[in-house]
Amino acid sequence: MAHVMDGGDMDRAIRRIAHEILEKNRGLEDIVLLGIQTRGVPLAERLALALEGIEGSAVAAGSLDIGLYRDDLDKRPKTELGATKVPGPIGGKTVILVDDVLYTGRTIRAALDALADIGRPNRVQLAALVDRGHRELPIRPDYVGKNVPTSRNERISVRLVEMDGEDGVVIESREEA
Amino acid sequence: MNHFLTIEGLTADDLNGLLDDADEFVEVLHRPIPKVPALRGKTVATMFFEPSTRTKMSFEKAAKALSADTMSFSPGTSSLSKGESLKDTVLTVKAMGTDAMVVRHKATGAPWRIAEWIDQPVLNAGDGAHQHPTQALLDSLTIRQHFGTLEGLKIGIVGDIRHSRVARSDIQAFSTLGADVTMVAPRTLLPVDPHVFDATASENLDEVLEDFDVVYVLRVQAERGGASVFPSLSEYTDRYGITKERFARLKPEAIVLHPGPMNRGVEIEGAVADDPRALILDQVFNGVAVRMAVLFRLLGGERNE
Numbered sequence: 001m002a003h004v005m006d007g008g009d010m011d012r013a014i015r016r017i018a019h020e021i022l023e024k025n026r027g028l029e030d031i032v033l034l035g036i037q038t039r040g041v042p043l044a045e046r047l048a049l050a051l052e053g054i055e056g057s058a059v060a061a062g063s064l065d066i067g068l069y070r071d072d073l074d075k076r077p078k079t080e081l082g083a084t085k086v087p088g089p090i091g092g093k094t095v096i097l098v099d100d101v102l103y104t105g106r107t108i109r110a111a112l113d114a115l116a117d118i119g120r121p122n123r124v125q126l127a128a129l130v131d132r133g134h135r136e137l138p139i140r141p142d143y144v145g146k147n148v149p150t151s152r153n154e155r156i157s158v159r160l161v162e163m164d165g166e167d168g169v170v171i172e173s174r175e176e177a
Numbered sequence: 178m179n180h181f182l183t184i185e186g187l188t189a190d191d192l193n194g195l196l197d198d199a200d201e202f203v204e205v206l207h208r209p210i211p212k213v214p215a216l217r218g219k220t221v222a223t224m225f226f227e228p229s230t231r232t233k234m235s236f237e238k239a240a241k242a243l244s245a246d247t248m249s250f251s252p253g254t255s256s257l258s259k260g261e262s263l264k265d266t267v268l269t270v271k272a273m274g275t276d277a278m279v280v281r282h283k284a285t286g287a288p289w290r291i292a293e294w295i296d297q298p299v300l301n302a303g304d305g306a307h308q309h310p311t312q313a314l315l316d317s318l319t320i321r322q323h324f325g326t327l328e329g330l331k332i333g334i335v336g337d338i339r340h341s342r343v344a345r346s347d348i349q350a351f352s353t354l355g356a357d358v359t360m361v362a363p364r365t366l367l368p369v370d371p372h373v374f375d376a377t378a379s380e381n382l383d384e385v386l387e388d389f390d391v392v393y394v395l396r397v398q399a400e401r402g403g404a405s406v407f408p409s410l411s412e413y414t415d416r417y418g419i420t421k422e423r424f425a426r427l428k429p430e431a432i433v434l435h436p437g438p439m440n441r442g443v444e445i446e447g448a449v450a451d452d453p454r455a456l457i458l459d460q461v462f463n464g465v466a467v468r469m470a471v472l473f474r475l476l477g478g479e480r481n482e
Contacts, residue, residue: 065201068213068243068473078478080194081201117210 004148004156007167010129013145014043017127018050020143021096030093030122033061036111037082039100040064042162043129047098060087064097069110090119096142100158102128105139130169132156180292181471182301183308184349192354196318198470199463206242206466215477216245219276223249224267224291225302226282231437231461232302232311236279239468245476248275263287264294271295277476280304298475306340312436313346314467317354319460320391323432328355331388334376335361335417336395336444339368343436344395348376359385362417365406382417387426394419394435394445410443417444424449432456 005013025031028051035044041063048061065082097111108126115124127143132150146169150156153174161167184192205213221240225233228251237247250270261269267278277298280288285305292299303309320327332351338344338360351358358376360367371378379385386392397413407413414420419433424446427433433445433455441447449455 068215073477081198084204118208
């Protein structure tokens with residue numbers, strides 16, 4: 001098991017991403033952050049706080065559950081659905097999807113399908129705390145906390161105070177996990 | 178969970194888990210495009226051996242909102258009238274390629290028999306006077322949306338409890354979720370042995386009316402013999418009908434539910450049915466969401482054998 005990020009690294013990465021979002025979008029206007037269930041949701045809230053800290057105005061943040069849009073439902077154990085809470089209409093807005101780990105891209109594909117049923121944003125951007133590679137679809141992130149080259153038999157585990165009692169990112173091989 | 182046949186045996190956690198999923202499907206049903214791809218490629222057959230429009234349409238809408246295909250069966254136009262057995266009918270429809278069957282039958286236990294014949298999920302949409310478990314879920318969801326919880330609520334179920342699968346399923350669900358249930362009916366319409374239910378019984382609506390947070394009005398079911406035990410419908414209305422006068426005596430925050438179809442002017446007065454505190458159309462809407470939750474639980478994800 002190797003530590004990839006600690007709590008301080010995560011804070012700094014989130015603050016940097018906040019600055020990049022502001023730079024790329026020239027401010028906060030029409031920005032909606034949507035955290036992908038489950039660990040993307042607290043990350044989106046932290047990002048919203050960081051943006052508010054810089055710009056001094058609140059940014060809309062919500063959650064998106066993609067359980068109903070997976071392309072591998074038949075191969076997965078059943079899970080309870082998470083909440084989808086979209087703060088107001090997203091038509092014409094810039095939606096920034098927030099997730100903890102970007103891997104095959106299939107979660108993001110599902111999230112884009114879910115978004116299309118909810119509204120028609122002007123643009124969609126993607127922020128991931130960790131990009132571990134191994135994409136299976138033509139999807140790329142706009143904002144990355146840390147690029148972590150991995151092999152497929154490793155597991156990246158993002159731990160968040162809100163859900164796990166501590167902050168940190170660790171990498172473990174399947175055998176250890 | 179491989180089938181959904183009865184409320185009996187489900188825990189409060191089981192029920193609340195399904196209701197939590199149903200809350201998410203309520204959100205889906207409010208989207209501009211109220212449809213998700215979760216059950217794409219699956220086929221749900223609605224096998225209604227007893228007439229029904231609302232429950233059948235509700236299941237079909239639920240399946241379609243999950244992107245499943247639906248096939249339907251109606252006894253009047255089928256080979257049942259040519260003497261085909263129930264088992265042959267079911268196996269024939271299954272052979273066309275179904276993934277789940279929704280069954281309504283006038284015979285108690287029919288969905289259990291069908292579940293023995295086919296190796297795919299069976300959903301009970303009402304069997305005889307026995308169970309109607311998705312109705313209990315939609316009623317529980319409607320109450321939970323309104324009050325936040327069923328814990329500690331006083332719920333009065335008024336009417337033909339003896340012949341009612343709705344009452345049987347509801348009493349089990351409401352009491353499991355922590356509500357305090359009272360059955361209100363003339364003795365002839367109370368269960369033969371009221372003690373088998375986790376509920377108290379009363380024959381006098383006017384004595385208990387003011388305690389209730391929820392008044393659940395059952396339909397007078399002429400087709401199940403429910404009317405014959407009463408001298409006249411107007412006498413029923415006098416003693417057990419939810420009239421404007423009785424409605425005015427309820428707690429100000431109390432709500433009224435009815436499973437439909439209503440006999441306006443018999444068990445419920447029209448003005449009560451149209452009051453904003455009668456959540457009858459919310460029940461209908463929630464029916465689609467809870468049926469989505471059950472279909473998704475049974476067909477979404479790996480089969481748990």
